[in-house]
Amino acid sequence: xxxxxxFPSLHxxxxxxxxxxxxLSDMNNAAAWSSPVYQQTVLIVLGFLFCSGIxxxxxxxxxxxxxxxxxxxxxxxxxxxxxxxxxGAPHPWPLVALTFLALTGAKIFFQILGIYHRSWFVMIxxxxxxxxxxxxxxxxxxxxxxxxxxxxxLSCFVPIAMNRYKHMIQYIALxxxxxxxxxxxxxxxxxxxxxxxxxxQLMYLIILTEFCDNTILAISxxxxxxxxxxxxNPKRTLESTAVSIAITVGLAFLMRSLxxxxxxxxxxxxxxxxxxxGGFGDLVMTVIRRDLGIRDYGVFIFGRGDFLNRMxxxxxVCPIYYYVMHFVAGM
Numbered sequence: 001x002x003x004x005x006x007f008p009s010l011h012x013x014x015x016x017x018x019x020x021x022x023x024l025s026d027m028n029n030a031a032a033w034s035s036p037v038y039q040q041t042v043l044i045v046l047g048f049l050f051c052s053g054i055x056x057x058x059x060x061x062x063x064x065x066x067x068x069x070x071x072x073x074x075x076x077x078x079x080x081x082x083x084x085x086x087x088g089a090p091h092p093w094p095l096v097a098l099t100f101l102a103l104t105g106a107k108i109f110f111q112i113l114g115i116y117h118r119s120w121f122v123m124i125x126x127x128x129x130x131x132x133x134x135x136x137x138x139x140x141x142x143x144x145x146x147x148x149x150x151x152x153x154l155s156c157f158v159p160i161a162m163n164r165y166k167h168m169i170q171y172i173a174l175x176x177x178x179x180x181x182x183x184x185x186x187x188x189x190x191x192x193x194x195x196x197x198x199x200x201q202l203m204y205l206i207i208l209t210e211f212c213d214n215t216i217l218a219i220s221x222x223x224x225x226x227x228x229x230x231x232x233n234p235k236r237t238l239e240s241t242a243v244s245i246a247i248t249v250g251l252a253f254l255m256r257s258l259x260x261x262x263x264x265x266x267x268x269x270x271x272x273x274x275x276x277x278g279g280f281g282d283l284v285m286t287v288i289r290r291d292l293g294i295r296d297y298g299v300f301i302f303g304r305g306d307f308l309n310r311m312x313x314x315x316x317v318c319p320i321y322y323y324v325m326h327f328v329a330g331m
Contacts, residue, residue, distance in 0.1 A: 031088060031089060031090040032087060032088040032089075032094075032199045032200070033084075033085070033088030033089070037200065037257070037258070038084075038088055038199075038200065038203075041200075041203065041255075041258060042084045042088075045080065045084075045207060046080060046081065046084075049073060049076055049077055049080060050077070052073055053070070053073045053074065053077055056069045056070045056073055057070055069214065069217060072214055072217070073214075075310075076210070079310070083206070084203070087199050087202065087203055088199070092137055094193060094199060095133060095136060095137060095190050095193065096133075098133070098186075098187065098189050098190050098193075099129065099130065099133040099187075099190075101186070101311065102129045102132075102133075102182055102183055102186050102187055103126055103129055103130075104307060105182040105186065105307060105308055105311045106122075106125050106126065106129060106178050106179070106182040106183065107122075108307050108308055109178045109181070109182055109308065110122050110125070110174075110178060112288075112289070112292060112294055112308075113174050113178075113292070114292075115171060115174060118171055120158045120162070121155060121158060121171050121172075121174075121175040122175075124151055124154045124155055124158070124175060125151065125175055125178050125179045125183065127154075128147050128148075128150065128151040128179050128183055128184075129179070129182070129183040129187065131143075131147050131150070132144055132147050132183055132184060132187040132190075133187065133190065135147065136187065136190035136191055136193075136194070139194060141191070144184075144187075144191070147183075147184065148176070148179065148180060148184055151175070151176065151179045151183075152172075152176055155171075155172045155175045155176065156172060158171075158172075159172075181315045182311070182315065184319075185315040185316065185318060185319050186311060186314055186315050186318060187318075188318035188319040188321075188322045189202055189314065189318045191322050192205070192318060192321065192322055192325075195325070197258075197259070200258045200259070201258065201259060201270075203258065204252075204255060204258040204259065204270065205270060205273075205274060205314075205317060205318070205321055206314070207251075207255065208248055208251060208252055208255075208270060208271060208274035208275075209274045209278045209313045209314060209317050210310075210313075211247075211248055211251055211274075212244050212245065212247075212248040212274055212275045212278050212279070212313075213278060213282065213313060215243075215244040215247050215248065216236065216240055216241060216244040216279070219240050219243060219244065220235050220236060220237055220240040222240075223237065223239050223240045223243055224237025224238060224239030224240045224241075225237065225239070226238040226239060229283060232283055232286050232287055232290065233283065233286055236283075241279060244275065245271075245272070245275030245276065245279075248271050248274055248275045249268060249271035249272060249275065250271075251271070252267045252268065252270050252271030252274070253267055253268075253271070255267075265328050266325075266328065269321075269324055269325070269328055270321065273317055273320050273321045273324060274313075274317055277313070277316040277317040277320045277321070278313035278314075278316070278317050279313070280316050281312045281313045281314070281315050281316035281317065282312050282313050284312070284316070285308060285309075285312035285315075
């Protein structure tokens with residue numbers, strides 16, 4: 001079953017939509033979980049997680065890699081249903097859920113950096129994220145792109161208002177880093193939801209990104225000898241990364257029915273962005289963790305890694321996907 005069979009109006013030209021009184025906003029505001037496509041996709045993904053979980057659980061005593069894989073799958077067996085429930089809710093609840101994730105990620109980021117007690121900087125970052133969410137809600141991309149400048153201006157005003165200068169450069173810089181990564185970059189997921197069938201595109205992107213992460217983890221022991229970032233991540237090899245990206249692109253092809261247009265340029269672009277952009281985000285956050293001497297901060301529900309381990313790939317995947325898709329759609 002394809003999009004054209006279930007939602008033929010989604011593929012009408014703009015002029016035809018207007019003639020029928022169908023708006024893109026109305027389509028995006030509908031609850032996705034009432035769609036057979038969404039239900040089918042959720043069942044397939046959860047079924048895959050469940051079957052994979054059984055296999056990995058039975059092999060968990062074989063070696064360390066199966067133990068780590070089981071921890072990751074165990075986390076997603078709990079998180080995936082919650083994520084699908086949030087994304088499938090009617091507008092604006094998916095956006096509210098994304099905002100909550102961004103705020104939680106920012107909180108953990110400040111805690112990892114050891115400056116969570118600097119309440120003024122934390123609150124400015126939080127207000128900036130809420131401002132981004134409001135901009136997405138109002139479909140004001142101009143205000144969205146203005147938010148980094150507003151956050152920077154307010155952050156620079158704090159030392160003056162407090163009449164202090166010691167360590168203020170670090171606090172301002174780290175506040176901006178947190179806002180750009182966990183706010184401005186991540187909240188492009190909300191802008192993606194404004195695309196045609198945006199909820200489905202976002203779900204598609206999240207599945208591909210997480211799949212690529214777990215694939216690299218699973219095959220890094222068996223494939224490759226070129227450790228191109230051995231000082232950052234000694235387990236990552238060039239060969240395993242290339243194979244993982246190739247497998248992710250293959251999954252993008254198999255799941256292309258989630259995209260409004262199943263043309264090659266769309267699913268191929270999404271697969272490459274999930275693999276390349278996600279890997280870059282993972283390495284950037286690893287640099288920050290290793291520089292601070294911190295591995296994890298708590299756990300992601302339960303299992304492998306903390307909350308930021310599940311977000312670090314999307315902080316680059318979401319904005320890259322958003323702008324590349326604008327370019328690709330105009331080709």
